[in-house]
């Protein structure tokens with residue numbers, strides 16, 4: 001049985017729709033404001049979230065954005081007010097999977113719900129790898145954990161961000177300027193030695209022989225490149 005979380009502040013709509021969904025065989029929980037809804041969505045393990053945009057405390061957009069930033073991938077069907085095209089676009093940009101404009105036919109809603117559930121069953125886990133291995137190193141990108149020969153190694157936040165950026169751009173040459181921009185958030189910085197220093201530290205922690213790196217490579221005059229297969 002699929003579990004649906006319905007976040008909506010209009011009591012009438014909550015009542016009628018919940019009835020229809022239960023009749024249809026869904027298990028339904030409800031929340032009447034954005035904050036309570038977010039908390040339930042985060043911890044409840046739902047199969048689908050029906051999310052109103054205009055909500056007290058936290059708007060549907062904010063709920064959706066927060067959920068995605070917390071890596072909660074539950075499909076979200078957004079319920080927007082009539083004719084608010086910007087709402088739809090904005091909602092989809094924030095990670096909603098579909099939207100329905102109020103007022104809507106219940107049959108239409110049921111069809112959308114079924115389609116989303118079917119899609120998420122097929123798509124099942126999002127395929128971004130969480131763990132990357134190279135040499136004797138294993139990096140869990142989500143947990144921020146780095147193991148060398150099975151032993152945890154402490155990286156500073158910046159070192160980890162740098163490593164993650166290089167891993168996510170595996171095989172690409174990344175310039176020092178780009179690293180400063182992307183990892184340090186610096187737009188104009190005349191001195192790029194900061195990057196070199198951090199690369200040196202990473203090599204000392206992760207490369208078997210830091211003097212002859214095989215994964216964190218220097219591309220002379222261009223920048224750096226990460227590769228899993230040893231150079």
Ligand code: CA
Pocket residue numbers: 008009010052053054055
């Ligand atoms: Ca509302």
